[in-house]
Amino acid sequence: xxxxxxxxxxxxxxxLAQLDAxxxxxxxxxxxxxxxxxxxxxxxKRRGDDAVLEFTNQFDRLAADRVSTLEIxxxxxxxxxxxxxxxxxxxxxxxxxxxxxxxxxxKQECGSAxxxxxxxxxxxxxxxxxxxxxxxxxxxxxKAAYPSSVLMNAIPARVAGVSEIIMVVPxxxxxxxxxxxxxxxxAGVDRVFTIGGAQAxxxxxxxxxTIPQVDKIVGPGNAYVAAAKRRVFGTVGIDMIAGPSxxxxxxxxxxxxxxxxxxxxxxxxxDELAQSILLCPDAAYLVAVEASINRLLADMPRKDVIATSLxxxxxxxxxxxxxxxxxxxxxxxxxxxxxxxxxxQRWADRIxxxxxxxxxxxxxxxxxDYCAGPNHVLPTSRTARFSSPLGVYDFQKRSSIIHVSAAGxxxxxxxxxxxxxxEGLQAHARSAEMRFR
Amino acid sequence: xxxxxxxxxxxxxxxLAQLDAxxxxxxxxxxxxxxxxxxxxxxxKRRGDDAVLEFTNQFDRLAADRVSTLEIxxxxxxxxxxxxxxxxxxxxxxxxxxxxxxxxxxKQECGSAxxxxxxxxxxxxxxxxxxxxxxxxxxxxxKAAYPSSVLMNAIPARVAGVSEIIMVVPxxxxxxxxxxxxxxxxAGVDRVFTIGGAQAxxxxxxxxxTIPQVDKIVGPGNAYVAAAKRRVFGTVGIDMIAGPSxxxxxxxxxxxxxxxxxxxxxxxxxDELAQSILLCPDAAYLVAVEASINRLLADMPRKDVIATSLxxxxxxxxxxxxxxxxxxxxxxxxxxxxxxxxxxQRWADRIxxxxxxxxxxxxxxxxxDYCAGPNHVLPTSRTARFSSPLGVYDFQKRSSIIHVSAAGxxxxxxxxxxxxxxEGLQAHARSAEMRFR
Numbered sequence: 001x002x003x004x005x006x007x008x009x010x011x012x013x014x015x016l017a018q019l020d021a022x023x024x025x026x027x028x029x030x031x032x033x034x035x036x037x038x039x040x041x042x043x044x045k046r047r048g049d050d051a052v053l054e055f056t057n058q059f060d061r062l063a064a065d066r067v068s069t070l071e072i073x074x075x076x077x078x079x080x081x082x083x084x085x086x087x088x089x090x091x092x093x094x095x096x097x098x099x100x101x102x103x104x105x106x107k108q109e110c111g112s113a114x115x116x117x118x119x120x121x122x123x124x125x126x127x128x129x130x131x132x133x134x135x136x137x138x139x140x141x142x143k144a145a146y147p148s149s150v151l152m153n154a155i156p157a158r159v160a161g162v163s164e165i166i167m168v169v170p171x172x173x174x175x176x177x178x179x180x181x182x183x184x185x186x187a188g189v190d191r192v193f194t195i196g197g198a199q200a201x202x203x204x205x206x207x208x209x210t211i212p213q214v215d216k217i218v219g220p221g222n223a224y225v226a227a228a229k230r231r232v233f234g235t236v237g238i239d240m241i242a243g244p245s246x247x248x249x250x251x252x253x254x255x256x257x258x259x260x261x262x263x264x265x266x267x268x269x270x271d272e273l274a275q276s277i278l279l280c281p282d283a284a285y286l287v288a289v290e291a292s293i294n295r296l297l298a299d300m301p302r303k304d305v306i307a308t309s310l311x312x313x314x315x316x317x318x319x320x321x322x323x324x325x326x327x328x329x330x331x332x333x334x335x336x337x338x339x340x341x342x343x344x345q346r347w348a349d350r351i352x353x354x355x356x357x358x359x360x361x362x363x364x365x366x367x368x369d370y371c372a373g374p375n376h377v378l379p380t381s382r383t384a385r386f387s388s389p390l391g392v393y394d395f396q397k398r399s400s401i402i403h404v405s406a407a408g409x410x411x412x413x414x415x416x417x418x419x420x421x422x423e424g425l426q427a428h429a430r431s432a433e434m435r436f437r
Numbered sequence: 438x439x440x441x442x443x444x445x446x447x448x449x450x451x452x453l454a455q456l457d458a459x460x461x462x463x464x465x466x467x468x469x470x471x472x473x474x475x476x477x478x479x480x481x482k483r484r485g486d487d488a489v490l491e492f493t494n495q496f497d498r499l500a501a502d503r504v505s506t507l508e509i510x511x512x513x514x515x516x517x518x519x520x521x522x523x524x525x526x527x528x529x530x531x532x533x534x535x536x537x538x539x540x541x542x543x544k545q546e547c548g549s550a551x552x553x554x555x556x557x558x559x560x561x562x563x564x565x566x567x568x569x570x571x572x573x574x575x576x577x578x579x580k581a582a583y584p585s586s587v588l589m590n591a592i593p594a595r596v597a598g599v600s601e602i603i604m605v606v607p608x609x610x611x612x613x614x615x616x617x618x619x620x621x622x623x624a625g626v627d628r629v630f631t632i633g634g635a636q637a638x639x640x641x642x643x644x645x646x647t648i649p650q651v652d653k654i655v656g657p658g659n660a661y662v663a664a665a666k667r668r669v670f671g672t673v674g675i676d677m678i679a680g681p682s683x684x685x686x687x688x689x690x691x692x693x694x695x696x697x698x699x700x701x702x703x704x705x706x707x708d709e710l711a712q713s714i715l716l717c718p719d720a721a722y723l724v725a726v727e728a729s730i731n732r733l734l735a736d737m738p739r740k741d742v743i744a745t746s747l748x749x750x751x752x753x754x755x756x757x758x759x760x761x762x763x764x765x766x767x768x769x770x771x772x773x774x775x776x777x778x779x780x781x782q783r784w785a786d787r788i789x790x791x792x793x794x795x796x797x798x799x800x801x802x803x804x805x806d807y808c809a810g811p812n813h814v815l816p817t818s819r820t821a822r823f824s825s826p827l828g829v830y831d832f833q834k835r836s837s838i839i840h841v842s843a844a845g846x847x848x849x850x851x852x853x854x855x856x857x858x859x860e861g862l863q864a865h866a867r868s869a870e871m872r873f874r
Contacts, residue, residue: 130790132822216823266867302863302864344840353570359561359839363846364871366853367849369865386674388834389835397821399792400792400793402809402811403797404804415528416806416808419585424739430699432804434696
């Protein structure tokens with residue numbers, strides 16, 4: 001089997017246009033889906049539990065008679081954990097421990113304590129950091145139900161100090177994913193409801209008699225969930241709307257080509273829209289990786305998905321040198337960037353835009369997906385230019401502190417009054433002046 | 438003149454329902470505005486400069502023959518600064534210096550340096566922090582053209598290390614606000630274009646031959662601008678969509694009632710939808726503040742706006758005690774919270790949700806609007822439950838660092854492979870296993 005993978009060469013005059021064409025991915029804004037989501041949200045806002053129950057029974061083919069029966073008790077979550085094989089249970093626990101440990105470090109290093117400082121005139125300025133009160137985590141049902149995502153979404157919230165974590169996960173036809181329930185138990189999720197779709201987003205955003213209103217909703221979902229999250233943004237916080245997953249590998253040609261081929265597969269197997277790209281200055285190495293791809297593919301249980309993804313969205317790119325590879329990587333701003341090279345830090349120092357960087361030949365992306373510690377919820381579709389991995393900071397917010405002394409009210413008041421008059425806001429000016437006149 | 442300001446009492450049985458009714462503010466989603474914005478964005482995306490020029494000439498009543506003539510040269514910005522009165526120029530410079538100083542402290546305290554740590558087996562984990570490459574700042578023209586907003590949006594971007602700051606400001610009928618241009622000079626804005634509306638948002642989001650594509654767009658605008666920002670979210674980052682401005686004052690009854698009345702005015706004068714609420718346990722003090730309001734109002738140049746705002750959206754609320762006032766403040770999650778009381782820190786410690794806290798009787802909100810140092814771009818409409826003041830962190834993003842040692846690839850690989858098999862992702866598992874077998 002020989003896959004027709006796209007080959008690009010950075011010395012070709014229209015290389016950048018070709019690259020941009022490979023990267024182009026238009027989130028199809030489906031008006032019908034958006035309208036359906038809007039309708040469901042409006043019903044849930046207006047009729048609460050009744051609407052949630054009707055949509056859930058309809059879309060998930062259930063026959064529940066009230067929303068409270070859709071809650072999964074803590075005992076059932078813990079039973080799911082107890083019933084795992086010891087090996088799998090240990091793996092899940094170790095992954096959770098490592099994710100928690102990384103995020104605790106992140107909390108400690110990222111100014112979560114806030115700050116204050118006192119000026120010469122006695123005025124105090126600062127910033128107070130507080131966790132969100134209550135957070136909702138959306139976990140997809142069906143084929144994309146990943147227990148690792150439960151850990152990656154819930155643990156940073158817990159580390160941030162969020163008081164209550166509500167998880168929603170649809171169970172079409174009543175089928176529960178035991179590994180997902182076990183992950184909820186390990187991550188310390190407070191309550192779990194088996195609801196999904198736009199109705200779950202609405203329930204979390206507006207609250208119902210049974211389902212508590214949250215302050216932020218995180219986690220991936222299908223097109224209806226994404227449309228609903230966009231619509232409730234502002235009423236609650238949301239995380240990024242995720243696009244297809246991506247890996248960009250920069251390799252200097254010194255890594256076993258089978259390893260790189262498998263890394264490209266590991267992204268491509270997610271779904272047919274996933275994107276795997278390899279940049280390398282060594283033409284012979286690109287040929288070797290292609291040979292590995294064609295040899296290894298047949299053994300992959302998900303070979304059809306991998307083949308479609310690599311054919312439609314993959315690329316093997318010959319670059320002039322590693323410097324150019326880094327410049328191209330900054331243009332791509334990939335979700336996952338592997339730098340599989342000697343002295344990878346040298347090249348990492350040149351990278352400005354990437355969701356996560358995997359340095360050195362032993363750092364396969366799969367380790368980061370599950371258990372290295374950093375979050376696997378990462379910015380896709382070039383949004384690493386302006387956004388960050390999910391982290392403790394997504395479950396905290398800041399408040400400014402301004403405590404002006406009598407002396408400060410005099411000096412600051414004169415400046416503020418002058419500028420307020422300049423903007424035509426006389427009450428602002430008078431409010432400042434009253435404090436020093 | 439006696440304003441019919443709403444009075445609430447927290448001991449009334451339906452108090453919370455009454456309070457929620459006062460707070461309720463539905464952002465009207467105007468389908469016609471949204472469609473118009475969508476059309477403008479699509480035209481700018483497709484036709485670039487030509488579309489920007491046509492819409493600008495049409496909406497701002499100009500007769501420009503190409504977009505490049507809409508750029509304001511640095512010399513003109515600096516001339517605007519030179520031409521200010523010395524007093525006003527000094528005030529603007531001092532405000533800028535203080536805002537810069539606060540945000541530099543914020544950068545230093547908030548983990549902007551990133552971190553790495555090495556595990557026992559030699560694996561390195563961490564987080565790299567980088568500034569955005571290029572940012573767009575939207576500055577409204579017309580009545581809401583505030584030079585202070587130029588400082589508050591541009592300075593944190595500059596402190597974060599953003600390489601290039603592009604400002605857009607519409608100039609209807611060609612009228613330029615000299616104070617806004619002077620603020621751009623002081624803040625170090627790199628380029629200024631006199632364009633506005635959805636066409637400016639589109640130009641910044643997609644780039645044109647003349648206007649560079651940015652990575653994030655911040656700053657307030659009218660309903661068309663807000664609709665356009667929502668639509669380009671994902672292509673570029675955006676800040677929050679701001680609602681009407683709000684002040685909540687908690688007073689223990691020990692502050693000159695005229696000061697508090699003027700603080701309520703200073704919010705109300707912004708626009709008729711602005712909201713000013715006072716919480717106090719002392720009934721006599723509430724009467725005194727009301728008397729101050731009725732006495733001071735006549736002298737206010739913007740008295741009509743103030744009267745409408747206070748009548749329709751204001752409230753004087755009698756609470757049981759200061760503890761209850763703090764609980765109510767957490768429910769309101771106000772943009773601006775003044776705690777005008779003895780020992781304000783005691784009460785501030787109980788506040789979980791507020792955009793900015795102004796502590797003590799000398800800390801009028803007006804000082805924070807202009808020159809105290811913290812940002813005046815703050816979360817409105819209860820979004821302080823989950824979001825933060827604009828800050829240096831809004832112009833930076835993080836990348837995770839994962840550098841696994843050979844030993845780490847063994848221990849982590851076994852965990853990852855076990856979980857990957859559990860999720861049915863065999864290429865993930867094989868990618869991990871290849872590194873230790």
